[in-house]
Amino acid sequence: MLDLAILGLLLEQEMHGYEIRRRLRDELGLFANISFGSLYPALSRLERSGAVTVAGSGGAVSAPIPATGSLGGERAGLRARRAGSTLGTKRSRKVYRITDEGRTLFEQLLEGDEPAGTDDARSFGLRLAFASHLAPSARLALLERRRAQLTRRLATDLARASGERLDVYTRSLVEHSTEATEHDIAWLDRLIESERLRQAPMRPAEASGDLETTDSTDLGDPRSGGAMTSTSPSGAS
Amino acid sequence: MLDLAILGLLLEQEMHGYEIRRRLRDELGLFANISFGSLYPALSRLERSGAVTVAGSGGAVSAPIPATGSLGGERAGLRARRAGSTLGTKRSRKVYRITDEGRTLFEQLLEGDEPAGTDDARSFGLRLAFASHLAPSARLALLERRRAQLTRRLATDLARASGERLDVYTRSLVEHSTEATEHDIAWLDRLIESERLRQAPMRPAEASGDLETTDSTDLGDPRSGGAMTSTSPSGAS
DNA sequence: TTTCGATGTATCAGGTTGATATATCGGATG
DNA sequence: CATCCGATATATCAACCTGATACATCGAAA
Numbered sequence: 001m002l003d004l005a006i007l008g009l010l011l012e013q014e015m016h017g018y019e020i021r022r023r024l025r026d027e028l029g030l031f032a033n034i035s036f037g038s039l040y041p042a043l044s045r046l047e048r049s050g051a052v053t054v055a056g057s058g059g060a061v062s063a064p065i066p067a068t069g070s071l072g073g074e075r076a077g078l079r080a081r082r083a084g085s086t087l088g089t090k091r092s093r094k095v096y097r098i099t100d101e102g103r104t105l106f107e108q109l110l111e112g113d114e115p116a117g118t119d120d121a122r123s124f125g126l127r128l129a130f131a132s133h134l135a136p137s138a139r140l141a142l143l144e145r146r147r148a149q150l151t152r153r154l155a156t157d158l159a160r161a162s163g164e165r166l167d168v169y170t171r172s173l174v175e176h177s178t179e180a181t182e183h184d185i186a187w188l189d190r191l192i193e194s195e196r197l198r199q200a201p202m203r204p205a206e207a208s209g210d211l212e213t214t215d216s217t218d219l220g221d222p223r224s225g226g227a228m229t230s231t232s233p234s235g236a237s
Numbered sequence: 238m239l240d241l242a243i244l245g246l247l248l249e250q251e252m253h254g255y256e257i258r259r260r261l262r263d264e265l266g267l268f269a270n271i272s273f274g275s276l277y278p279a280l281s282r283l284e285r286s287g288a289v290t291v292a293g294s295g296g297a298v299s300a301p302i303p304a305t306g307s308l309g310g311e312r313a314g315l316r317a318r319r320a321g322s323t324l325g326t327k328r329s330r331k332v333y334r335i336t337d338e339g340r341t342l343f344e345q346l347l348e349g350d351e352p353a354g355t356d357d358a359r360s361f362g363l364r365l366a367f368a369s370h371l372a373p374s375a376r377l378a379l380l381e382r383r384r385a386q387l388t389r390r391l392a393t394d395l396a397r398a399s400g401e402r403l404d405v406y407t408r409s410l411v412e413h414s415t416e417a418t419e420h421d422i423a424w425l426d427r428l429i430e431s432e433r434l435r436q437a438p439m440r441p442a443e444a445s446g447d448l449e450t451t452d453s454t455d456l457g458d459p460r461s462g463g464a465m466t467s468t469s470p471s472g473a474s
Numbered sequence: 475t476t477t478c479g480a481t482g483t484a485t486c487a488g489g490t491t492g493a494t495a496t497a498t499c500g501g502a503t504g
Numbered sequence: 505c506a507t508c509c510g511a512t513a514t515a516t517c518a519a520c521c522t523g524a525t526a527c528a529t530c531g532a533a534a
Contacts, residue, residue, distance in 0.1 A: 002489085018513050029397055030413055035491050042489090080297055092497085093513060131406040169368040176424050180417060187413050191259055213531060239521085277484060279520090316480050326506045330482060330530085481530080490521080499512075504505105 003121060005031065005124060007106040008130045009052065010098040014055055017043055017094065018178045030125050043096060052104035055095050085112045113139055120149070136199050147188045238359060239279045240420050243270065243342040244288065245367045247335040251292055254280055254331065280333060288339035292332045346376055357386070373436050380432060384425045391418045 008021050009015060017039055024031045025053055046052045098106075124146045129140050157178045166174065244259050246252060254276055261268050283289045335343075347367055361383045368376050394415045410460065 016513075026397060026404065027403070028407065029394065029414065035493095036514075037492075038490050038518070071501095085446045125410055128410055132404055157266065160263065163263070166264070167366065167369055170265065170366045172364055172424075172428060173365055176421075177266065180420065182415075183417065183420065187409075191409060253482075270522095272524095273483075274485070274523075275521050475534095477534080478532090479530100480532105482528080483516085483526105485526080486524085488522090493517085495514105495516080497513080499510100501509090501511105503508085 001126070002031075002034065003046060003051075004106065004109040004130070005126055006039075006042060006046065007036075007102055007109070008126075008133075009195065010096060010102070011106065011133070014095050014097040016096065017211075028126070028129050029217060030122060030129065046102070047096070049101075050099060051105045052096045052098050055097040076082075082090060098114050107133070124149075132199060136195070140192065140195050140199070143188055143192045147185060147192065150181055150188065154185065157181060165203075179190060238363070239268075239271065239275060241346040241367070242271075242281060242284060242287075242363055243276075244335060244339055244346070245363075245370075247289060247333060247339070248343065248370070251332050251334040253333065256365045259334075265363075265366050267359060267366065280331075283339070285344075286338075287336060289333045289335050292334040344370070347371060361396075361473065368415070373432070375427065376408065377436070380425055380429045384422060384429065387418055387422050387425065391415065391422065394418060396421050 005024060005028065009020055015023070017036075020043075021034055021036070021039055025036050042142055043052070047054065093100075110127060110133060127142055131142065134142065157174065161171070161174050161178060242265070243257055246257055251262070254273075257280075258271055258273070261271050265371055268391060280289070284291065313393060347364060347370060359377075364379055368379065373378065391467065398408070398411050
């Protein structure tokens with residue numbers, strides 16, 4: 001899940017870990033604050049699997065590989081690296097670059113079925129953020145998959161809401177959650193419609209009444225927006 | 238986090254693990270589908286710490302303690318347990334009951350600062366679901382803490398939204414997220430207002446038009462809110 | 475009768491999180 | 505000029521959660 005986000009960012013330009021985190025926070029907004037304990041292991045994983053390569057460090061020559069291992073329980077291994085030499089400009093920062101293999105992986109992850117273990121909303125939001133890398137049909141499929149998902153959720157939420165004997169606060173929570181889901185669905189409907197228009201080859205204006213032809217770079221509704229929100233557990237939030 | 242949910246349910250009546258899961262799903266709605274790999278360890282934890290006790294098993298006598306250990310890396314240890322003997326009536330189900338200690342813990346968890354590591358929305362939703370166990374003032378504090386949180390989020394989200402150069406899809410995502418946050422804040426405002434009314438000693442009916450006492454199960458102001466700002470990553474979910 | 479799905483407890487590998495350790499750089503303050 | 509502090513930067517850890525899977529029993533359909 002995180003891998004997709006990392007690869008997506010590296011697609012644009014090479015970066016070091018810290019910056020990836022910053023971009024994820026400031027641009028994507030997803031992963032409010034991805035933790036380093038998650039980010040660095042992910043980068044190691046990707047490097048090991050050949051999806052990314054380290055393209056030079058800011059100055060230090062980065063040891064060939066610190067030999068991560070050490071399973072057994074030793075504690076050692078963290079002094080060195082002081083090797084004061086080419087401390088060029090910045091600091092020891094490892095700049096990552098995506099490989100062709102990585103590009104392939106990115107596409108698989110982007111299109112592939114949710115690999116499970118995913119958060120649902122988070123996973124969808126991430127994919128949507130990179131939707132411009134998808135073929136139009138895949139993009140539409142993504143939106144519709146999500147819509148179906150939310151519709152299912154709405155059904156169970158409504159069922160729960162009618163179940164009597166609910167605490168006042170619990171009821172408010174459930175109702176708010178339901179509303180949020182409805183709001184999300186409406187948003188998706190707008191996105192889907194705008195996708196459809198974009199894909200329609202702009203037929204010969206046959207249909208008279210049908211207006212709005214489109215154009216729509218931004219679909220109409222000035223208020224569009226909407227959050228993916230959650231609905232899910234929270235509601236709140 | 239999960240501990241709070243479990244204790245909250247056991248407060249009402251004793252239950253076995255499977256049922257706790259069911260109630261969490263069907264009633265609370267939070268934790269859409271809490272995993273067993275999360276639930277059972279949590280129950281063990283709570284039992285070990287004395288917050289709950291096992292109040293009889295459906296039939297089997299439950300082994301004294303399987304000795305979880307084995308740190309080191311060995312792989313073994315998973316055959317046994319076949320020991321066919323006292324397979325009583327029903328099935329081996331462990332019914333949990335909350336203790337006085339557990340009740341104390343519940344209150345601490347419910348009121349305590351978010352212990353970190355929490356999901357934010359999920360954590361708030363859970364607390365709200367058990368809000369009737371809080372003193373009115375603590376309830377209000379919970380709502381206001383959450384509101385402040387969302388307001389902060391809205392601020393950063395708006396900042397991101399104005400940052401130019403955003404992909405069409407990313408922008409839609411951010412906008413939707415912003416709206417969802419605003420919606421959440423408006424909801425909280427309604428809850429807060431209704432809480433305040435409930436707490437107001439119902440002054441001498443001074444205000445003429447004001448009626449009803451209460452009830453208010455569902456409050457009024459359609460557009461209250463105020464919100465502006467923020468947005469964070471989605472709602473999450 | 476056998477098969478299948480619901481009930482039930484339990485464990486595991488893998489991934490995430492917040493906290494923390496280490497290290498360097500640039501600026502503010504005294 | 506020294507020193508403190510915050511931002512930049514990489515890395516690890518314990519604790520926890522998730523989905524998958526294993527094991528086991530029961531009731532009902534086929």
